[in-house]
Amino acid sequence: MPPPKRSTPLQRSSHPERAQPPPPSREKTGWSRGALCRRVGKDEHCAFTYADFNNGEGISIITTPARIVLLGSQTPLAPFPETDNTEDKTPPSFDTIPSSYRDVAIPNKGIGLVATQPIRADRRIMARTPAVMVDDRAFKGLRRDDLALLLGQAILALPDAHRSRFLNLSIAHDEAASEGGKTGMELIYNIFTNNAFKTTVTLRKIDEQGGGAAASSSEADFQSTFTEVSRLNHDCSPNLGYYFDSATLSHKVYAARDIMPGEELTVSYVDVLQPRATRARLLNTTWHFPCACARCGHGLPNTNDDTHLPLESDARTDQIRSLLRSLDDYTTPSAHTPEKAELLITLYELEGLQVRIYEAYYRAALEWNGVGDAVRATRYARLCLAKGLVLRGPDRPFVRSIQALVQDARAHWSWRFRVKD
Numbered sequence: 222m223p224p225p226k227r228s229t230p231l232q233r234s235s236h237p238e239r240a241q242p243p244p245p246s247r248e249k250t251g252w253s254r255g256a257l258c259r260r261v262g263k264d265e266h267c268a269f270t271y272a273d274f275n276n277g278e279g280i281s282i283i284t285t286p287a288r289i290v291l292l293g294s295q296t297p298l299a300p301f302p303e304t305d306n307t308e309d310k311t312p313p314s315f316d317t318i319p320s321s322y323r324d325v326a327i328p329n330k331g332i333g334l335v336a337t338q339p340i341r342a343d344r345r346i347m348a349r350t351p352a353v354m355v356d357d358r359a360f361k362g363l364r365r366d367d368l369a370l371l372l373g374q375a376i377l378a379l380p381d382a383h384r385s386r387f388l389n390l391s392i393a394h395d396e397a398a399s400e401g402g403k404t405g406m407e408l409i410y411n412i413f414t415n416n417a418f419k420t421t422v423t424l425r426k427i428d429e430q431g432g433g434a435a436a437s438s439s440e441a442d443f444q445s446t447f448t449e450v451s452r453l454n455h456d457c458s459p460n461l462g463y464y465f466d467s468a469t470l471s472h473k474v475y476a477a478r479d480i481m482p483g484e485e486l487t488v489s490y491v492d493v494l495q496p497r498a499t500r501a502r503l504l505n506t507t508w509h510f511p512c513a514c515a516r517c518g519h520g521l522p523n524t525n526d527d528t529h530l531p532l533e534s535d536a537r538t539d540q541i542r543s544l545l546r547s548l549d550d551y552t553t554p555s556a557h558t559p560e561k562a563e564l565l566i567t568l569y570e571l572e573g574l575q576v577r578i579y580e581a582y583y584r585a586a587l588e589w590n591g592v593g594d595a596v597r598a599t600r601y602a603r604l605c606l607a608k609g610l611v612l613r614g615p616d617r618p619f620v621r622s623i624q625a626l627v628q629d630a631r632a633h634w635s636w637r638f639r640v641k642d
């Protein structure tokens with residue numbers, strides 16, 4: 222796909238009714254602000270840019286001035302204090318991982334990433350920071366042209382290299398067809414919406430009296446675009462898993478299974494446990510492509526949508542959902558629950574759902590503990606931890622719970638919970 226045309230120059234003069242306080246001084250804070258802001262209810266949203274972020278990669282964030290002050294006061298966005306000699310000035314680590322992939326044109330999929338060497342399961346493939354983040358309240362509340370205007374300012378203010386990588390990302394196929402008539406801002410809007418996904422950031426309010434300790438924290442949702450991550454195409458049995466690490470504002474991507482050189486690297490854009498028809502509908506309406514992966518019945522010799530292989534895949538997925546419902550009901554007496562959990566593991570493996578296999582290990586750990594078998598429970602708990610930590614990150618309640626089980630199975634809430642005393 223040819224790179225979208227560069228954006229048209231954006232209007233920079235401020236409307237008197239929307240007069241803004243002067244933007245924060247870049248020298249002092251590291252942040253600059255676009256000249257025009259837009260309101261959602263009482264809240265004014267503006268495009269803020271921190272060009273030096275992550276060794277000059279740069280980042281733009283569309284949000285309220287209050288939120289940018291909060292975000293900009295904590296790592297990794299806080300600029301380093303110039304005067305305090307006692308502080309550790311080591312920049313936050315954004316891991317430069319040697320590339321084990323390259324971008325390639327893939328028939329009917331645009332550009333994708335392909336492994337150039339064998340990649341072992343659980344290996345980290347990338348850790349990248351966003352080009353642009355949009356506060357969910359702005360994303361949902363702003364009119365399309367107002368959001369396009371702020372996005373235009375956000376992208377124009379990025380350092381050249383990051384901006385041009387953003388402008389080379391794909392736009393939806395039906396949008397591509399009418400690309401000629403679009404303004405720069407509309408193109409930027411289309412690139413953003415075709416490549417953005419939800420990222421949840423923990424905002425810590427710092428207690429000045431308490432020596433900088435976090436007084437309270439809350440979560441804020443953003444829609445974010447990451448230039449390299451956005452090259453990953455979809456598969457319903459993806460070979461990569463990912464999570465957003467709020468502490469470093471980075472998107473971490475790991476191999477969910479062993480990957481051979483030449484294999485395309487894929488993630489899932491949708492919930493892989495949904496029925497085939499639901500997955501296909503979502504992919505079509507949101508990303509405008511027909512599902513062509515093996516679980517959807519394509520890419521297999523002599524098959525089409527109605528043959529036994531995709532039907533069998535749907536039946537197994539259905540059984541996974543039903544086993545999860547039954548195992549997660551702790552109130553009604555249930556028989557053979559460890560066996561059901563082990564069947565669940567087999568079904569995840571048959572469906573190529575290594576990206577979610579920790580869910581099955583988690584149930585197996587709880588169920589063996591629930592019938593008082595600490596050895597088997599700990600074995601599955603360790604498997605759950607090994608996969609859960611790389612595929613979902615350390616800050617998940619299930620990870621903390623399973624760490625407690627590994628420490629002491631008999632002290633865990635699930636010890637003998639299925640056994641009537």
Ligand SMILES: C[S@@+](CC[C@H](N)C(=O)[O-])C[C@H]1O[C@@H](n2cnc3c(N)ncnc32)[C@H](O)[C@@H]1O
Pocket residue numbers: 222329330331332333390391392393394415416451452453454455456508509510511513514
């Ligand atoms: C986030 S981008 C992925 C990278 C994109 N292929 C590119 O050239 O930059 C999403 C777009 O890629 C294409 N795409 C992703 N996965 C696909 C798949 N499995 N089959 C066909 N097209 C796919 C669709 O056009 C989709 O709107």
